[in-house]
Amino acid sequence: MASSDRSSLEFESHPSPNFDERPDGVAVDTIVIHATALASLDQVIRHFADPVSKVSSHYTIDKNGTIVCHVSEDKRAWHAGQSKMKDGRTEVNDFSVGIELVNLNDGFDPFPEFQIESLRALIKSVLIRHSIKNIVAHYECADPPGRKSDPVGFDRTWFNDLLEPYCGRS
Ligand SMILES: [Zn+2]
Numbered sequence: 001m002a003s004s005d006r007s008s009l010e011f012e013s014h015p016s017p018n019f020d021e022r023p024d025g026v027a028v029d030t031i032v033i034h035a036t037a038l039a040s041l042d043q044v045i046r047h048f049a050d051p052v053s054k055v056s057s058h059y060t061i062d063k064n065g066t067i068v069c070h071v072s073e074d075k076r077a078w079h080a081g082q083s084k085m086k087d088g089r090t091e092v093n094d095f096s097v098g099i100e101l102v103n104l105n106d107g108f109d110p111f112p113e114f115q116i117e118s119l120r121a122l123i124k125s126v127l128i129r130h131s132i133k134n135i136v137a138h139y140e141c142a143d144p145p146g147r148k149s150d151p152v153g154f155d156r157t158w159f160n161d162l163l164e165p166y167c168g169r170s
Pocket residue numbers: 033034035079138148150
């Protein structure tokens with residue numbers, strides 16, 4: 001396997017107006033992984049660019065591995081909605097980075113290798129910028145439980161090895 005340690009990740013920028021300020025003094029320590037349930041990156045870009053939708057994420061990763069940035073990590077993107085972590089904290093958007101994977105979320109649509117490689121590269125770069133303690137699927141932090149199913153097929157082996165040096169203590 002060619003180990004392309006992409007220290008300089010390439011992003012396409014498609015800004016979303018759907019964000020606001022993170023609360024003062026709150027550190028980003030969580031990544032939330034989503035599936036778009038929309039079939040194409042273009043549809044996601046339009047949805048997040050529409051102020052009426054009131055939703056966004058920091059990043060979307062297309063099936064071919066293209067990474068799009070919609071909201072700066074220092075702002076609060078609107079991806080988790082009503083949410084609660086196992087540790088009891090609510091308002092997960094306050095302290096998380098949201099990453100969407102283009103996927104129909106039907107349990108059949110695959111997550112191609114290019115997409116997971118980009119996810120890994122993106123997670124690595126987020127780990128450099130923030131002290132990340134949790135990487136969770138949206139369904140794990142949606143409140144009430146069962147409110148969200150994405151991403152169906154979520155697999156911790158996508159990234160677990162990246163977390164060990166950071167999360168061994170928790
Ligand atoms: Zn979601």
